[in-house]
Amino acid sequence: MARLVGLLGPRDPDVPAYRWLADGLRLLIADGRLPSGQALPSERRLTEALDLSRTTVTRAYAVLVEDGFLRARQGSGHVATLPLGQQRVGVGGALLPGFGTGEALLDLTCAAGRAPVGTAEAYAKAVQQLPSYLAGTGYATAGLPQLQALIAQRYAQRGLPTEPDQILVVSGALSGVSLAVRALTRPGDPVLVETPSYPNSVDAARRSGARLIPIAVEPDGWDLEAIASTVAATRPVAAQLILDFHNPTGALMLDAEREQLAAALRRAGTVAIVDETMLEVELDEVERPLPFAAHLSRTILVGSSSKSHWGGLRTGWLRVPRPLLPRLLQARIADDLGAPILEQLTLTELLAARPGLHPESRAALRASRQAMVDALPSALPGARWTVPAGGLSLWVELPEPRSRQLAAAARELELLISPGPQFALQHGLDSFVRLPYKDPAEVVTEAIGRLAQAWLAVQESPGRRAGSALRPVVA
Ligand SMILES: Cc1ncc(COP(=O)(O)O)c(C=O)c1O
The missing domain is CATH 3.40.640.10 (Type I PLP-dependent aspartate aminotransferase-like (Major domain))
Structure with a gap:
């Protein structure tokens, strides 16, 4: 509570109290300082901590629920959330049409992450x-x-x-x-x-x-x-x-x-x-x-x-x-x-x-890179890679030159990956796949699990076609 009060800062006397509170909380949620999924204090506790009226806090929470920044929990209380439903640009496969936007889709074609805390x-x-x-x-x-x-x-x-x-x-x-x-x-x-x-x-x-x-x-x-x-x-x-x-x-x-x-x-x-x-x-x-x-x-x-x-x-x-x-x-x-x-x-x-990476982003990327390195040996037996000291992806060499078939099989499992030929000047590099680790570690682990299934499918049907429609590399 003390942290939240500190983050909200002093009240702005020029705007109605409920609006000041709603705007402040919205910024903290949009910025990731109140991460999506985090429970907010009860209306009663916040009323006391900020020395506001209960009606003010109730109204601010109602505004945020309406705007999609808070979700009322079954039972009691509120949880921070992001109105992603309307803003899925760059999330999953929504960046370009034709590649699916389903909730289940995992997109490893883009080596770029979300905005760090402090951006909003x-x-x-x-x-x-x-x-x-x-x-x-x-x-x-x-x-x-x-x-x-x-x-x-x-x-x-x-x-x-x-x-x-x-x-x-x-x-x-x-x-x-x-x-x-x-x-x-x-x-x-x-x-x-x-x-x-x-x-x-x-x-x-x-x-x-x-x-x-x-x-x-x-x-x-x-x-x-x-x-x-x-x-x-x-x-x-x-x-x-x-x-x-x-x-x-x-x-x-x-x-x-x-x-x-x-x-x-x-x-x-x-x-x-x-x-x-x-x-x-x-x-x-x-x-x-x-x-x-x-x-x-x-x-x-x-x-x-x-x-x-x-x-x-x-x-x-x-x-x-x-x-x-x-x-x-x-x-x-x-x-x-x-x-x-x-x-x-x-x-x-x-x-x-800060000129460089936010420490929280660095810690998250390191954890995700580790999750990928841990999951890969059993997912792609015989594959090789060098763990880079920086950047956002692993460049993985498969034991056989079949990355385009792997990408096609992965797509059937709602996983998008970029095979090596997409990075080649003309052709070749079919032994390689680029695997970005910009997602949270648990998502990376889930993605590599699907990749393992896709690789099995490729090996079980050597005649499988190497699908032609590949999602363009954006980042
Ligand atoms: C080497 C390199 N250059 C340029 C870009 C695109 O950068 P920007 O978003 O600044 O245009 C990327 C994105 O992944 C990149 O990896």
Whole structure:
């Protein structure tokens, strides 16, 4: 009770007491500080603790029940809940049509989690600041200065001095990668891409007309000698790379390797576009390598708040070397003229409080990763994987190249997974599946249980077809 009273804070004398209480509780529930499923104090106890009238508390609870934030328990009392019925975007299979939205569906195709505690509160603070921006045009083409400054400061903390005006705030890392590749290349230009990789970024390069040149990322990382000879032979204009908890393998490139890669790219005059989306999802203590731009100055670093905070913010940024700034700014103008002000204000609040992952999110992810690692040996006998020190998924190698059949069998059991070929530049990688552990541990365990059944089904019918309809990889 004392914690709840503290979280609600002092009463706002300007609004009716029931409204203040209902708004405060709604924010705490939406934010996860009063987690869904948690019992609320009885009306009588809350009346006493807050020194309000019983009618006020009854009315506030009634408003929240009406809005779907409280459920009246059979017998007595109320339980916090979320009005998910109307807001299933990104929950289960509801993100795109045609893949089922049933309650029973478990979706392991998206390596992204829910918003951490504090997100709704940051939005509320941003809304309070909004009026002072309404008098202007609202086009912050490079980004809100205070947000640019916070992002620049984070690079400085990581050992890379950065001025705020080198930061371009964009609508997510994908939009950033896409902008960078378009600004730097002309149709037909050779561009280095990893395989496997995050497929949407590869698609962005493909759509810009680039000639894609693959370099392999193995579960244990990059073959730098092979990459150096590819670079020397093809002299790519740009190289799209994910060096920090690579999606999907989870590999992390160490400083000595970065140095070697930077030397090869420098010799060829290649600009690196390094996607650091997963950077802050560090689950184990690791020695952090320097940002790639500290090794190769002609590097555009791409950041995102999607994994450290929330994908729904749709905010990311580029750190651009000064000589390339005019080209990037010009390309950006043709793109979208700036990211939304409210989201930038919200991200400023969130980054000021904490640049990285919320400790609760980290603890939950570690527990879920462990649940997956515990359940996998009996579910997929003979499969192999390396437990990554960060990121949101395991890249699992099956004993046979049948991941597409496994995905089809899993779908029949209401489990969606992404088979390896979805991350390949052209084809292949059918021995791999990407298994995200972003759900609570008990959900992960349930999902791997279904995967075990699906794998049995695949082995019992070797002639099974590898269904063609796969859910696109979103994150
Ligand atoms: C490597 C990588 N880049 C980009 C994205 C998309 O990020 P954003 O939501 O910031 O556009 C993801 C999402 O999973 C990712 O893994």
